[in-house]
Amino acid sequence: MPLTAFINLTHSDINVQPTDPELIRRWLGGRGLGAYLLYCHVGPEVEAFSPDNFLIFTSGIMNGTSWPTASRYHVTFKSPATDAYGYANSGGFFGPELRRAGFDALVITGKAPVPVFIRVIDRDIQILSASHLWGQTTSHVEEILVAEAGGRVASIGLAGENQVLMAAIINDKGRAAARSGPGAVMGSKNLKAVQVVAGTPSLKTEADFRQLAKQTSRRLIESPDTQGLMNGSTLFLMTIKNKSGDLPAKNHQFGQVPFINTLDVDTFSKYWTRRKGCAVCPIRCARNSELVDGSETIKIEGPEYETTDSFGPMCWNPDPEVVIRANALCNDHGLDTISTGVTIAFAMECHENGLLNDEEFSLEWGDPNTILGLIQRIAERQGLGKLLAEGTLRAAQEIGNGAEKFAMQVKGVEMPRQEPRIAKAFGLGHATSNRGADHLYALPTIDLAAHWEAARKIFPEDVLPSLMDIADETYKADVVMYGENFCAIIDSLGLCKFSTAETYVVMPDDLAEGLKTMGYDFSGDELLTIGERIVNLERLYNRRHGFNSRQDVLPARFTKEPLPIYSFSPGSKDGDLVASEDPVVVGQIFDFEAMMQRYYKLRGWDENGLPTTQTLERLGIAQLAGKK
Amino acid sequence: MTTVKVRFFNLLAVHAGNKSRIFEFTEETTVAQMLAQMANEFPPAFRDMVYQQDKISPHLRIFLNERLLYEKEFDTVLEDGDSLMLFPAIAGG
Numbered sequence: 001m002p003l004t005a006f007i008n009l010t011h012s013d014i015n016v017q018p019t020d021p022e023l024i025r026r027w028l029g030g031r032g033l034g035a036y037l038l039y040c041h042v043g044p045e046v047e048a049f050s051p052d053n054f055l056i057f058t059s060g061i062m063n064g065t066s067w068p069t070a071s072r073y074h075v076t077f078k079s080p081a082t083d084a085y086g087y088a089n090s091g092g093f094f095g096p097e098l099r100r101a102g103f104d105a106l107v108i109t110g111k112a113p114v115p116v117f118i119r120v121i122d123r124d125i126q127i128l129s130a131s132h133l134w135g136q137t138t139s140h141v142e143e144i145l146v147a148e149a150g151g152r153v154a155s156i157g158l159a160g161e162n163q164v165l166m167a168a169i170i171n172d173k174g175r176a177a178a179r180s181g182p183g184a185v186m187g188s189k190n191l192k193a194v195q196v197v198a199g200t201p202s203l204k205t206e207a208d209f210r211q212l213a214k215q216t217s218r219r220l221i222e223s224p225d226t227q228g229l230m231n232g233s234t235l236f237l238m239t240i241k242n243k244s245g246d247l248p249a250k251n252h253q254f255g256q257v258p259f260i261n262t263l264d265v266d267t268f269s270k271y272w273t274r275r276k277g278c279a280v281c282p283i284r285c286a287r288n289s290e291l292v293d294g295s296e297t298i299k300i301e302g303p304e305y306e307t308t309d310s311f312g313p314m315c316w317n318p319d320p321e322v323v324i325r326a327n328a329l330c331n332d333h334g335l336d337t338i339s340t341g342v343t344i345a346f347a348m349e350c351h352e353n354g355l356l357n358d359e360e361f362s363l364e365w366g367d368p369n370t371i372l373g374l375i376q377r378i379a380e381r382q383g384l385g386k387l388l389a390e391g392t393l394r395a396a397q398e399i400g401n402g403a404e405k406f407a408m409q410v411k412g413v414e415m416p417r418q419e420p421r422i423a424k425a426f427g428l429g430h431a432t433s434n435r436g437a438d439h440l441y442a443l444p445t446i447d448l449a450a451h452w453e454a455a456r457k458i459f460p461e462d463v464l465p466s467l468m469d470i471a472d473e474t475y476k477a478d479v480v481m482y483g484e485n486f487c488a489i490i491d492s493l494g495l496c497k498f499s500t501a502e503t504y505v506v507m508p509d510d511l512a513e514g515l516k517t518m519g520y521d522f523s524g525d526e527l528l529t530i531g532e533r534i535v536n537l538e539r540l541y542n543r544r545h546g547f548n549s550r551q552d553v554l555p556a557r558f559t560k561e562p563l564p565i566y567s568f569s570p571g572s573k574d575g576d577l578v579a580s581e582d583p584v585v586v587g588q589i590f591d592f593e594a595m596m597q598r599y600y601k602l603r604g605w606d607e608n609g610l611p612t613t614q615t616l617e618r619l620g621i622a623q624l625a626g627k628k
Numbered sequence: 629m630t631t632v633k634v635r636f637f638n639l640l641a642v643h644a645g646n647k648s649r650i651f652e653f654t655e656e657t658t659v660a661q662m663l664a665q666m667a668n669e670f671p672p673a674f675r676d677m678v679y680q681q682d683k684i685s686p687h688l689r690i691f692l693n694e695r696l697l698y699e700k701e702f703d704t705v706l707e708d709g710d711s712l713m714l715f716p717a718i719a720g721g
Contacts, residue, residue, distance in 0.1 A: 224698055225717075228686045240687040240718050243677060244639055305721040417721055439721060450637070450689040450715030453696055468715075470638050502719050567643075567673040584673060585642050 002059075002104040005125055007118060009189055010051055010110030014125050019104040025520075026620070029104055030060035031491035032534045034076030034087060037107060039537055039624065044545050048080035048181070049163060049188040051111035057098065057154070057194060058106075060494015064099035064203040066210055067514055068217040068506075069496035071095055071278035073154075073171075079180040081165045081339075081391055081412040082436045084545040085538050086180035089440070090154075091278040092172030095494050097152040100198035112190040119149060121197045130192035134161065137332035138170040141193050151197030157334030159379040160187035164389040166339035166378075166414070170331055174286075174301025175278070178336035180413050180435050209517035216499075216506060216514070217282040225449065225503035229285040232265040234305035239264050241309075245565030245587050246422045246448075248415075249313035250365065251345040252408055252555075255419045255563050255587060258576035259318035263308060267320050276301060283498050291324045303327040303337075306439075309417035310341025315348060316365035325372055333379035339391060342414035344374050346392045347384070349406040355399055358384045410437035411551050420558040421587030422565070423448050425476040425483075428595050431552045432480060434538035442483035443501040444476070454504035458482055473590055477599035485531035492534065533619045536603075536611050540625050549609035552596060554589075563587035629654060630708045632662070637715040643674035659690060659712070660702040677716050689715040 006015040019033075027036045034056045046052045055077045062070040073095030079086020098106070102123045115130040133141050133155075141155040152171060159167035160183030167183030168176040186192075205213075220226055228236040238260060241247040245255035261267070271291055277284030291298040303311075303323050311317060311326040330337045348370070350356035351363035360383050361370040377385025387395050392407035392414055408415045413436025420427020429442030446455050447468050455464055459478060467475040483501055486508060490500045493511065500506045508524035515522055522530070542551070564583035571578040600607060604615030616622040630653040636644045644666070651662065663684065667675040678688055690697045691713040692704060706712075 222698070224686075224689065224696060227699075231686070234721055236686065237718065237721055239680075240685075240716065244716065244718055246718055309721075423718070445719050448717075449719040450717040452689075452691055452694065452713065452715070456694070468637060567676070569672070580673075585639065 002099070003102050003123065004105040004107060005103060006107045006109070007125065007127070008110040009108065009112040009116065009127065009191060012127050014127070016123070016125070024061065024104070026530070027534065028061055028489065028492035028530055030058045030072075030074040030494050031076070031087060031089070031488060032530065033105055033492070034058045034074050035534055035537050035541070037105065038076050038078065038085075039541050040627070042078050046078060048078045048083065048086075048185060051189065052109065053078045053185055053188070055108040055182070055185050055189060055191070056105055057108070059095050059099035059104060060492060061518070061520070062514070063095045063494035065205050065518070066202065066213045066280055067495070068213060068220055069278070069281050069283065069499040070494050071281060072491070072494050072496055073098055073177070074491055074494075075169060075177045075182045077182055077185045079412075079435065080163070080184050081181045083412065084542045084547055085434050086182065086185075087435050088169065088177035088179045088182045089491055090169070090171055090175045090177035091496055092152070092175035093279045094152040094154050094171040094175070094196065096279045097196045097198045099494070100200045100203060101196050106194065108189065108191065111188065115190050115192050117145070117155075117191065117193040117195060119195045119197070121149065121151075122199045133192045138334050139173050139332055142173055145193060145195045149195060149197055151195055153193055153195045155193035155334070156183040156186045156191075157332055157379065159183055159333045159335045161192075162379065162381045162389070163187050164335065164378060164381060165391045165394070166336040166343065166389070168330075168334050168336045170334050174331055176331070176336065178338070179438065183334045206517055209514065212514055212517060216510065220282050220499055220503075220505050223503060223505045225451075225505060226283050226498070229283050229498055233285050233287045235265045235268050235303075235308060237305045238308065243568070244422060245563060245585070246419045247313055248309060248417055248419050250316050251314060251342075251349040251406060252419065252557055253349070255422060255565055256568070256579075257313045257316070257318070258568070258572070258579065260577065261575060262318045263312045263320055263323070268303070268308075271320070271324060278496065281496065285498060289324055291321055293321070298324060298328045300324060300328045300331060306417045307337040307341070310338050310345075311371060314341050314345040314417070315371050317368070317371060318366065319368060322368045322371055326375055329372065329375045333375070335375065335379060338416050339414040340375055340378060342408050343378070343388050343392050343395070344371055346395070346406050346408065347374065347388060350399060350403050353406070355401050355403050360384065405556055408555055408557075410554065411435075413437045416440075419563065419587065420554055421563040421589055422470065424470060424473055424589060424595070425479045427554060427558060427589065428476050428592075428599065429480045429483065431554050431596065432484070432599060434535070434542055440497060441487060442480045443487055443497050444479040444483040445502055446479050446483070446504070449502070451504040454507065457507070473595050476595050477602055480599060481602050484535050485528045488531035488534040489527045492530070529619070533621060536615065536619055537621060537624065539605075539609075539611060540621070543610055549596070549600070549607070552609050554592065559589050559592050630657065630706060632706050633711045634666070635711070635713045637713065639716050640674065640677055640714050643677060644670050653706070657706050658703045659692065659697065659706060660684065662706060662712070687717050689717045691715075
């Protein structure tokens with residue numbers, strides 16, 4: 001039976017118990033289990049950097065099996081960025097290793113008196129000195145610990161040690177549990193790394209499970225919806241997003257760049273050395289890149305799309321090598337590439353408007369020294385990095401004079417790389433997400449990625465023409481709500497969204513079939529109800545912190561400023577594309593409030609965005625809701 | 629005479645100048661041939677969305693009678709009364 005370990009770093013106390021099977025039935029594992037544990041143990045009186053905060057590593061219940069893309073683990077905590085709910089999720093090989101070592105959850109509390117790391121070898125857990133690791137980069141920490149004991153490592157870099165609000169936890173060298181500040185919480189506990197070494201190569205499953213997993217892999221490999229990811233990594237999105245106006249640029253002043261030819265798949269593929277996948281993944285969307293510059297060689301996994309937009313178009317930077325260097329720096333220092341790039345773009349726009357200057361860096365759009373230098377300073381909390389390490393919301397409050405309008409964030413977390421005036425369901429999802437701006441909370445791709453067949457299974461036939469029109473706001477709430485419930489299941493099973501909510505190759509009924517052969521008897525609809533329960537519990541967590549509809553808002557730019565989109569043709573001398581004289585379309589949100597109110601109504605929440613008693617009773621969490 | 633209704637979605641509708649259109653053929657025509665005909669007829673921005681380096685773009689989703697076509701099916705011969713839906717597909721990231 002899988003275990004939950006409670007590890008108190010203050011007292012070096014380790015208590016291992018079998019996980020209550022009833023908890024798994026109600027919350028699955030991964031994100032759901034983490035949400036439940038955080039809700040029950042970390043109240044509003046606990047500050048994010050208090051030793052009483054929890055840092056909960058959970059595996060999903062499909063991790064460690066051969067189910068395709070079951071590679072992801074989850075980290076749940078009270079976030080220093082939102083000052084409320086927080087979690088992050090990462091792929092690679094750490095999640096399956098944790099599961100195979102026997103654990104549903106490592107629940108880490110307290111604060112070590114000196115830097116430590118946790119070593120888990122199968123069911124044995126040790127808290128060891130990290131004096132030789134503190135101050136080291138994440139890649140170096142991983143090399144040291146793997147050489148000592150093997151297995152997989154999740155660690156923090158300088159940014160986590162310095163409690164930078166956008167600090168990530170990095171595993172498998174290039175994979176990041178990044179969003180909403182998990183690395184900062186880990187650093188506040190003096191915890192440098194978690195190492196897991198599993199003796200069991202894979203978990204025992206029945207023949208019919210393995211057969212189904214194999215068939216599902218085959219479907220994923222053959223689907224038209226995965227071909228772009230397989231052949232071009234997530235960077236295959238760069239060109240089509242530029243054509244569509246969904247490539248945020250210059251801190252969302254634009255949705256396109258004329259220099260896309262230097263940031264597309266063809267350009268980055270010149271740096272690729274190897275195609276790569278996470279554990280049990282048939283899609284294998286990752287690429288290793290190598291940049292050789294004189295005597296210096298930089299090797300990274302990536303860059304992927306979110307990172308490339310953050311340090312490329314968002315900072316108005318056309319140089320792919322700056323993106324690769326920025327990615328490498330963020331990985332080594334343990335920084336969220338999205339939040340870091342968006343924060344630097346924020347600083348550049350503040351400078352453009354006369355609100356911010358720096359002695360060390362020009363803060364001019366596209367300046368490589370500013371981009372790379374500020375990453376270093378943010379991780380160190382030195383120079384301007386001291387201000388920017390707090391993220392855009394808090395930095396804007398400090399700068400004042402209207403700087404808030406340049407802060408592209410929701411609930412204190414910087415926005416991922418979609419343009420809400422074009423990808424409207426994503427815009428709504430960024431606002432509703434309970435962990436702050438997030439493309440993966442709802443991943444509402446049904447309209448944007450043309451999942452017509454999935455839409456027919458989920459929604460009434462007569463609404464489809466309107467629902468599948470990305471500019472039509474009528475049913476965006478429906479797409480977001482379904483996506484949120486589905487994503488909560490995916491995160492709780494330990495799966496990647498590229499097999500599920502991004503591509504809709506695998507749907508809830510398929511997951512239910514797989515789980516049945518593992519001994520879990522759920523229908524697809526029952527799984528979606530569990531997803532709904534998780535989203536509601538996360539909302540209740542934020543409700544306890546005084547959150548309501550006032551936090552479910554987008555920056556004013558998205559509801560006040562129209563976004564003209566142009567078609568491009570080749571032609572200029574410097575290789576840049578030339579925009580059409582007139583826009584082909586104008587991106588614009590017409591009635592954000594109507595989308596939000598429909599979302600609340602569909603959810604069974606009141607007009608303030610809070611679950612009604614009836615909804616909580618239906619989901620079986622009314623009693624939990626009363627818990628302070 | 630083969631009559632096929634084509635529905636365009638999102639930016640393809642903008643570039644095609646219409647949300648739907650009826651096409652009529654007297655000769656046997658495949659899905660790929662029909663795309664080529666549309667690309668010749670509509671503005672260059674339409675062609676730019678449908679093709680990538682002279683191949684049908686991996687971002688184009690083609691539904692024949694509401695079923696998603698795989699690349700190997702682009703040579704399917706259209707029949708009278710068929711309906712096509714064309715979408716540009718972008719995803720999250």
